[in-house]
Amino acid sequence: MFKRVLIANRGEIALRILRACRLLGLEAVGVYSKADADALHLRYVDQKVCVGPPASGDSYLNIQNIIGAAEISKADAVHPGYGFLAENEDFARACVDNDLVFIGPKAEAMALMGNKARARETMAGAGVPVLPGMTSADLDESTALKVADELGFPVLIKASLGGGGKGMRIVNDRQELIRALPLVKAEARHAFGSEEIYLEKFLRKARHVEIQILGDSRGKVIHLGERECSIQRRNQKLLEEAPSPAVSPELRARMGEAAIRGSAAIGYDSAGTFEMLLDENGNFYFMEFNARVQVEHPVTEMITGIDIVAEQLKNAMGHPMGLDQEDICVNGHAVECRINAEDHHRDFLPTPGIIEKWVPPGGPHVRVDTHCYQGYHVSPNYDSLLAKLIVHGRDRVEAMRIMEQALQEFVIEGVDTLIPFHLRLLANPDFIAGDYHTRWVEQDMF
The missing domain is CATH 3.30.1490.20 (ATP-grasp fold, A domain)
Structure with a gap:
């Protein structure tokens, strides 16, 4: 058990973890670099600690500084979020060595899955298809x-x-x-x-489909269905949806069973994601495993009603998972657009600056996960994600209609964003038909 969680991250995921902590009655500690002194989550945490200058290597990636912040704040657990130290086995071990609960998988599983070549061999041995x-x-x-x-x-x-x-x-x-x-x-x-x-x-027209899994310390593993992540540029995801328009219930079951087998083979005991490639004939292949919460986890939360971050926290506290596979039902359709500070007319060039106007959309079935506000300085030191806009509909057609309206309502001035790109994407006939692949944005959209 633990009572005070240090959130070893920044941006929207820091706020997301903070909300899950509050839901479970846990105290939260925020860390920040000198470039993030005005970060939104710092207004709501119980304590905040500066971990260094703007450069990530001197702050958010500095294991010694993060552990020191936990000691100063008397935190007894650490949630790494995604990116930065989230999949660093040395950090996970350092937490354990300093009597801190690491809210994530064991360092051994992280190290194994972090080596993509060894991960391939391990998954093949577990009966998971590999290329x-x-x-x-x-x-x-x-x-x-x-x-x-x-x-x-x-x-x-x-x-x-x-x-x-x-x-x-x-x-x-x-x-x-x-x-x-x-x-x-x-x-x-x-x-x-x-x-x-x-x-x-290499598969020329593959889809990127991932399976969300949850494991606990008692060896139980379930899957929460798939996410379609094929809308990418330079291997970076731009839009995700669930369920995938290319996955049938039968294929979903087979992919989920493979993910559970793979998880059992490494003794996985937290939230994680199996990234798969799906070819034009419906064959799927293991690509890699993400031993952390994903950026795009909200689309799965929207269609299952399960709070993935809260489940992570409860598992780390030693609670048995209160979910069985038969409890998981896919309800409707969800879409997430990543609203990045980028100019897609200039090859997705980042556009840091001051947000002069910020009016997020609202309405039923609309969710905005963000750390931004009017007057916020978008730093060139970190990734360009401003917000994740997530919507839910009874089916894919309704979800896309809600997303289009939400994008049109979203007002951001002062920096260029990907809102025009997403509106153009939603109007594309191939996308409307669900006929796209991982190279489609770069090869066919423009």
Whole structure:
């Protein structure tokens, strides 16, 4: 059990965790960098601690500073949110070593799933489908060429420790592979501290579909259905919806069962997400596992009525999961648009600045998860997410109609945002038909 949770994050997820803490009667501690002294969640926490200067490496990614903040504030648990230290096994171990409850999975499971090559092997051993590929730790040019020839081009080169769309490259022939191999290794070394890479077959028109799971410390695991995440640019998600227009109830059951098998194989005991690739023939393949709460978790909350963050907290407090698989029902359709401070006319260039006007939408079945307000300074130091706009409808058609109205109501002045992009997206015939894939925005929309 614990009573005071340090929220080791910023932005909208810090507020989201704070609300879940309040719901369960828990005290909350906020941390902030000097660039975030005006952060909205700091107005509502029981205590706040500055953890360093604006640079993430000196503040939100500084394990020593975060642990120190927990000691100063007398917190007895830490919630990492997403990004920053959320999937850092060293941080999870540091929390445990300092008698802090880490609200997330065990460090061992995190380390295993953080290595994408080892995760592939583990999932294959658990009977979860994986794409054909090779996971050798010492993948040199001659071996890579041989493997690629056997797989057939195109292939994907991926950093074993990669994530967030970084450390991967699609190659279409042998010459591209020869050029790309040292580049991906260098990027992997710079971003993740390891040159280890692997190859796998690239699917040209795949969909990105993920399964939300919940596990507890008693070995129980359930799934909450899928989220469709194929609307992306540069491997970064822009819109998510649930359920997926490409997933039948039978396929949902098979994907969910595979995710539960994979979770059991690693003894997973928290909220997590299996990211899958779905091909044009309805075959699915494990891509990676996110050992944390996802940015897009609200769409699942909207169609299931389950508070995923509260479930995380209750599990970390030692409570048995009060849900069974048969309790999970998909109700209607939900959509989430990420409202980023970006200009999609300039290749999604970030647009930091001062928010001069901020009027969020409202009405039945409309949810806005945000940390912004009029006068807020959008910092260039962090990601460009301003808000997550989530709506719920009785079906996909109604949900999209509600989303369109909500986007039209949303007034943000002072910085460019992706609202015009999302309105254009919702009017696209292919999107309306649910006929899209992970490369569709870049290849077909513009």
